[in-house]
Amino acid sequence: MSLIENKRVLVVEDTTIAATYLARELSALNAQVVGLARSKEQALEMVEKTNPELILMDIHLADGSSGIEAARSITQQRAVPVIFTTSYSDDTTLQEAMSVSPYGYVVKPFDVKTIKVTCETALKRFALEEQARTSEKRFKVAAEAAKMGVMELDGNGCSFTYTGAKSLQHQFGASTTIDLDTFLALFDDADKQDVTDSISQGKSLHKTLCIDAENDTWLDIVFSEIDVDNELVNIGAVIDVTERQRQSKKLRLSSIIFDQLAEGVAVLAQDFTVLDCNRALAELIGVAPERLVGKSLFDFGIDPLSIARNRGKKKMLRDKIHLHDARGDEFPALLTVTELTQSGDAERFVATISDITELTRAEKQLESLAFTDSLTGAGNRNYLKLALNDSVFSDNIQALIFVDLDGFKAINDTHGHDVGDEVLCECAMRLKHSIRENDTLIRHGGDEFVVLVQQSDDLNKLSQRLLAAFNDAISVNDLTLTVGASIGVAEGIDGKGADELLKHADIAMYEAKRKGKGQVVFYTSAQSDSIEYRLYVEQGLLDAIINHELYAAYQPIVDMSGNIVALEALCRWKSQEIGDIHPDSFIPIAEETGLINELGLKMLREVCIASSLLKEEGLGHVKVHVNVSILQLNSTELVKQFMSFLDEFAICADDIVLEVTESAMHDIGTRRILRELASAGFTIAVDDFGSGYASISELTEPYTHIVKMDKSLLPAENSGETKRVIIDTLIQMCSRLGKSVLLEGIETQAHANFARQAGCDLMQGFLFSRPKTINELLPEIREQLEVTA
Structure with missing residues (x-):
């Protein structure tokens, strides 16, 4: 029968899954799970109610309390073995746990074999310790209180008289005498003649007999030194040996259990030679038990230094080691050495040895799962963190390459995550090859990959090979998709750690993006200066938002007669330290850092104020244009806040024109939002048309009302007819599709004449006015209106 059968077990575990697993496996071992506790307080309460015979205690509990402290409180009040279960096996946690002398220490994840062996070992050790404590207590009581009952046979040889050992009165009756026949009846028939002969012949005799089988009560009868004096015969003594007999039975049972334990167990002398061992250890090593006796623990491949380092520091040594069997084969094992007794210099120990080959294999599989990206099979961020923090590995990293995919987000947004995942897997496979x-x-995350390089002699070739991996299109579900890469490379420098390399490679990758993507850039210190400038601008921009240094300037938009029909709101920043900062310097940084939403809210509120002022001045026919980015449109909170501005200033949606760059319209999410905004009454203008991907198909969408031609399409004085043909064609196409055409960048009269001849509807540029505040423009618009009237 297993030691754990019918034992009352309390499980203290803050994780429901782990607690349920332990309870199920313990029940399968026929243990009685008397409770599941999640905190120290629950554990203390359940111990009082259930009186467990074994406790499995998690070191870190749900309420932030310590399982170690809970175990200390429990063991100070009662004798019960505690086994710690934990996910941590570091030296600090182990040393703290050992301070309460646990009976086992199981590192998660664990299986039923580990649970069974650990519980049985703990129960066996507890039983041995209880036996020792009981024996010490018994002998102490015997020395102080117990007395032998001295028996004398009267001169007629008919009855015994005894003195001392008052407890014997309860065995033989209330009297202090017992007749000879009653006394002889206590013995088996085979022993009666020996007793009779000893009495009559004065021979010595020692008999142990059970006088009460039901209560398991035993006596020692000793006959010796019989002589006759005054017709009384002194025949010896009677000793109550009930406890000794009971302990003897337990020891015999313990010996059987010791031999039958599945875990290898050895009793060690002070010098760690084997005094005794069970069959499991002999089978583990592959030799007969008798051949192990006298061998040193160190003969099995155990490092003496690990024992020496831990002696005197804690009561128990627990360590994963590699042992050698009789054939010389090495296998992983878990060694536990516990101090059994300590008396002067005669120390004794108990060692338990478990074969953890399967556990080690399972741990490696779990480790692989923990450090592998489940989608691509590459290492994950956990593995990167481990590699950068491992001194041996990080010292060998000579370079680091940061790869960021170009165009992946558009694929993911347009075709969905399933297609995106297929593309990522293909990209990872190409990089691996x-x-x-x-x-x-x-x-590294999303569409970013990192390559840790241990040999940098052909770093440029390697980087170009990685870039060339994306030359061929990727086929997924009958789709032909194109993905590129921007690659940053950082080479190792003396004194620079792996973390610094990662930072430098990231900076170089952003520089590759800034230069136009699809290229390899090696890190230089100048790039760090650029990053520092960006951080400086970012902080300044944040301060500008808080200190209200940002404001809106408006540039007029005119019709073909030169009348102002709309104003475009432009964000301007007048820094107290630097002065006027051009938008091209801070708008891209605002988009990268997410501050674009704060800027957007500022501008949208300014637009509502400007539109409100125009209405108050009787100029409600003048629309207000404002640029919105893809990031702003995808912010539900920003759109919601903008709508609240309209309500606050009593502005209608058709008073506002939202300008969106044509490149942003490739995003499927942006197109959906634009349809919703157009349905709400906003006018949508396609900004910078002709400078990017030229999304001709977007012109068929009903939500696009105005097409704003980029100034780069304006023909130069000596540019020939080619550019004129292109822009003429685009303007005619837009007109036929019912879209108004706005040509920006009008700086000369020649530009204005070209716009009129080409059939544009609206013009914008320095020829008509530079950006001004709304208060500066209101008088000009009123004056123009009066002249026209």
Whole structure:
């Protein structure tokens, strides 16, 4: 029968899954799970109610309390073995746990074999310790209180008289005498003649007999030194040996259990030689038990230094080691050495040894799962963190390559995550095939990959090979998709750690993006200066938002007669330290850092104020244009706040024109939002048309009302007819589709004449006015209106 059968077990575990698993496996071992506790307080309460015989205690509990402290409180009040279960096996946690002398320490994840062996070992050790404590207590009581009952046979040989050992009165009756026949009846028939002969012949005799089988009560009868004096015969003594007999039975049972334990167990002398061992240990090592006796623990491949380092520091040594069997084969094992007794210099220990080959294999599989990206099979961020923090590995990293996919987001947004995942897997496979055996590929997150390089002699070739991996299109579900890459490379420098390399490679990758994507850039210190400038601008921009240094300037939009029909709101920043800062310097940084939404809210509120002022002045026919980015449109909160501005200033949606760059309209999410805004009454203008991807198909969408031609399409004085043909064609196409055409960048009269001849509807540029505040423009618009009238 297993030691754990019918034992009352309390499980203290803050994780429901782990607690349920333990309860199920313990019940399968026929243990009685008397409760599941999640905190120290629950554990203390359940111990009082259930009186468990074994406790499995998690070190870190749900309420922030310590399982170690809970175990200390429990063991100070009662004798019960505690086994710690934990996910942590570091030295600090282990040393703290050992301070309460646990009976086992199981590192998660654990299986039923580990649970069974650990519980049985703990129960066995507890039983041995209880036996020792009981024996000490019994002998102490015997020395202080117990007395032998001295028996004398009267001169007629008919009855015994005894003195001392008052407890014997309760065995033989209330009297202090017992007749000879009653006394002889206590013995078996085979022993009666020996007793009779000893009495009559004065021979010595020692008999142990059970006088009460029901209560398991035993006596020792000793006959010796019989002589006759005054017709009384002194025949010896009677000793109550009930406790000794009971302990003897327990020891015999313990010996059987010791031999039958599945875990290898050895009793060790002070010098760690084997005094005794069970069959499981002999089978584990592959030799007969008798051949192990006298062998040193160190003969099995155990490092003496690990024992020496831990002696005197804690009561128990627990360590994963590698042992050698009789054939010389090595296997992983878990060694526990516990101090059994300590008396002067005669120390004794108990060692338990478990084969953890399967556990080690399972741990490696779990480790692989923990450090591998489940989608691409590359290493994940956990693995990157481990590699950068591991001194041996990080010291060998000579370079780091940061790869960011170009165009992936558009694919993911347009075709969905399933197609996006297929593309990521294909990209990861191409990168794996491009790196060398000693290089390590890691998915940093999203569409970013990192390559850890341990040999940098052909770093440029490797980088170009990675870039060329994306030359061919990717086929997914009958789709032909194109993905590129921007690659940043940082080479190792003396004194620079792996974390610094990652930072530098990231900076170089952003520089590759800034230069137009699809290229390799090696890190230089000048790039760091650029990053520092960006951070400086970012902080200044944040301060400008808080200190209200940003304001809106408006540039007029005129019809073909030169009348102002609309105003475009332009964000301006007048820094107290730098002065006027051009939008091209801070708008891209605002988009990268997410501050664009704060700027957007500022501008949208200014637009509502301007529109309100125009109405108050009787100029409600003048529309107000404002640029919105893809990031702003995808912010539900920003759109909601903008709508609240309209209500606050009593502005109608058709008073506002939202300008969106044509490149943003490639995003499927942006197109959906634009349809909703057009339905709400806003006028939508396609900004910078002709400078990017030229989304001709977007012109068929009913939500686009105005097409704003980019100034780059304006023909130069000596540009020939080619550019004129292109812009003439585009303007005619837009007109036929019912879209108003606005040509920006009008700086000369020649530009204005060209716009009129080409059939544009609206013009914008310095020829008509530079951006001004709304208060500066209101008088000009009123004056123009009066002249026209």
